[in-house]
Amino acid sequence: MAQDARIRRALISVTDKTGVVDFARELVEAHGVEIVSTGGTARVLIEAGIPVVPIEEFTGFPEMMDGRVKTLHPKVHGGLLARRDLPAHMEQVREHEIGLIDLVAVNLYEFERTVADPTTSFADAIEHIDIGGPSMLRSAAKNADAVTVVVDPADYTRVLAEMAKYAGATQLATRRQLQAKVYARTAAYDAAIASYLAEQLEQADASAATTASCCTGIGTEHAACSVDSASASAAVAAPAADSSLDAAAWAAAPAAELTLSLTMQQELRYGENPHQTAAFYRLPGASAHSLASAHQIQGKELSYNNLLDTDAAWALVREFNEPACVVLKHQNPCGSAVAPDITTAYDRAFACDPKSAFGGIIACNREVPLELVEHFADVNKQFVEVLIAPSYTPEALERLKRRQNLRVLATGGVDTPTEMEFRSVDGGMLVQTVDRVDEDVANFSVPTKRQPTDSELADLLFAWRVCKGVKSNAILIAKDQAGVGMGPGQPNRVDSALLACTRAEDTCERMGVEASGFVCASDAFFPFRDNVDVLAEHDVTAIIQPGGSKRDDECIAACDEHGIAMVFTGVRHFRH
Template sequence: MAQDVKIKRALISVTDKTGVVEFAKALQEDYGVEVISTGGTARALVEGGVPVTPIEEFTGFPEMMDGRVKTLHPKVHGGLLARRDSEQHMAEAAEHDIKMIDLVCVNLYEFEKTVAKPDVTFADAIEHIDIGGPSMLRSAAKNNDSVTVVCDPADYEKVLEEMRVHDGSTTLATRRRLAAKVYTTTAAYDTAISLWLNDYLGGQDAAVEGGDAFEPPAEFSLHLTKVQDLRYGENPHQSAAVYQFGEDFAPFGASANPLVGATQIQGKPLSYNNLLDADAAWNAVREFDEPACVILKHQNPCGSAVASDVTKAYDRAFACDPKSAFGGIIAVNREVPYELVEHFADQNKQFVEVLIAPGYTQAALDRLAKRTNLRVLATGGAEGHAKLELRSVDGGMLVQCVDTVDEDPTEFTCPTIRKPTDKEMTDLLFAWRVVKTVKSNAILVAKNEAGIGMGPGQPNRVDSALMACERAEEACERMGISADNLVAASDAFFPFRDNVDVLAEHGVTAIIQPGGSVRDDESIKACDDHGIAMIFTGTRHFRH
């Protein structure tokens, strides 16, 4: 097995032409490498002053079928796959006039960018599935004992530097490292195609059957790129890192304005727990179209409100539970003005771990700069949600569609004698958006479109209701408002009437919940006994 292999002949065919002329020129001028090339790459190299051998001259066979067939030829793959240490291989190559290819430089058709276009057609997407490129990469990578394969422009200079040190040769260690990179690249590429095609077919089926627009495929691979190492995980003894989805999975696992990918304007590095909480806060605040603020602590929205602007929304969210807001995450769905920073930093003197928003005014950034440790994230927008979410479990991965069901309040039902007033309905719809972001069993008590009482994650729903009501009463006393005409939202149905009885005792006059319990009649009767209006939505929103 040769350790160092001199490069005498290279085949170059790239979509991303960044640096390729300079790379090919160095190969040809510095080391006398013969350069074979195809189509647009060949034209770019010739225009850059690099002599090339056209692929059709090398194979003796023309490009055909709109370029679909040009490198799928024995003279190409024989030149890549032949074992240099095999007398039989070399004899067969000589018999069929197959010349050895020592370096392949290929990057692939930009399939992911093509299918990301909103107006892409099925036919255009199909034409951007590269066949010859992955085939050459895989052949070269398999024969890494003898062939150097480059699929990333970032490696051009590294290869040239090694050739300078090793008299025009590359080392086995480098060839194997580059081969591994190829298989990572082709795996991600095939995954992107698989996910897109399954999504497309799911969309077609949904258009016919009215079903869900995405059916998780039987198999897929994840391509993840490390963004940074974290100081530690949930606890100091746990190592951790944050990764970003590759382009193959990003259309499914990331929104248009995701947390991972946001610009960190200032502050200490984000911790594992910061990222978990920031993600929950960011997803929660994007439930609203109107200006909204969510203050989140340990995965639960301890303060939430909407208002005519985000500063007013913050003031109302902070008033929900100032004690829990200390050390929390603030998320807003509009640009942050100076006034909002002044309110949390100067008036409330609130310690904040992370502030996340679409953007910031310059005056806000100037004031934030005085809090050097505060992590400030700008996402660039607040649109959309991911399609899929993933959770690891021992031995595998859970994959589900994100809870973004499009609910029409006009289709909600009211089974009780009393119907909600317009004001109660406004508060109920607000509470319904927030409760889906509270850990189940979840109860949220609201008033004036603010989440003033939260009961998260208790083993039984009655305890969650009691907790929410007690916090709501404390909030009303603190805010100087009456603790009556409250509304409550439950993320799942009431299994018994005791939930209604508890809420009624604490001033709740309207309830919103999915319905669907075998004991719904008990809950309806309890509401009628107490004069409470109750709305059934038909959709459960557990968040474990």
């Protein structure tokens, strides 16, 4: 196995032509390399005065079928795959007059960028699936013992520097690194194509099916899907979203193999702690208004922890059709509220826990006006790490400039999250569909003697949505459409309940309102009646929870003793 591999002939065929003219010129002028090229790349090089052998002259076969077939030829792949150390291979090279190719510089049709444009037709997307490019890259990479392969223009300088140092040759260690880079790129490329095709199938199935739900997008107002205190038939909306995978198909039969295509959005200063390296990557099927699609208008670079918290806050406000605001700190919503307008929603969310709101994230599901900015910046003097919303008024943006370090993100709209989520564990990956369920209040049950009142039901539905965003064991105490007390992440549910109630009472005392008339949401069932007893001691009048405990009867009896109404949803919402 030769350490050095002299480059005498190069095949160059690139979509991204950054630096290609300078690269080809130095190959020719400094090292006497013969350049074989195709189509548009050949034209660019010829116009720059660089001598080129057109691909059809090299293969003796014309490009055909609108360019679909031009490099898929034995003289190309034989020139790449022939092992220089095997006499039989070299004999066949001579017999068939195959010219050896020592370097391939190829980057692929821009499929990902093409399908990111919502106006792209399916037919146009298919035409942007590169066939010859990946084939050449894979052939060249397989034979990295002898062939240098470049898939990234950023590597041109590196290859030229090595050729200058080693008399027109590259080193095996370099070729091995470039080899690995090729297969990472082709894997990501194929994954992007597979994701797009799965999404198209899912959309076709959805359009062919009869739509049973009226609510097709969070943020869209539908009377039948709004929380209506006068109606017990309101739906907790959970509409479908675009997905990087066919989530329904995967849920029915999880794939034996799963390839993720991740594109770096940005390198981060560090991870959760300064000694950890971190970066932010985008999935190809990220929804149009996801965190990965958001535009940063101003502020410092986003940190790893900023992104985690912003993601949690943005996911939570997307649960609501009505104007909603969440103030989130360390993955938990310390403030949450809905209101007729977004500024009032912010005011009520901030009032839930002003102390914890310091250094938190603000997420809004409506355009942010100047008034809201003035309230958090001037009235409350709240220090905020990130503000995320669909959009901002010009006046709001002008006022935000006075806080240059504040990270301001605009999503351009509100939609539902990508349908699949991933979490790494040591040596592996956990994959699941996101926690989103169409929950119709008409299918909830009330096992207690007392039914919830209309106002209690409205608060229960609000609390049930917010509780999904609280770390389990999660208890959320709500009053008048605001989350006034939160008990997150305690090892037992009684402690979570006690913590949430204590915080709710503190909130009411601070706001000068009566500490009663609370409702409670629990992300999972109560294992014992002691949870109910604690809640009753703190003036909770209604509870919403999944049900399903072996001791449900004891909890129901406890509610009846205390005059509490309890709703069973039949669905658990753990968030670890």
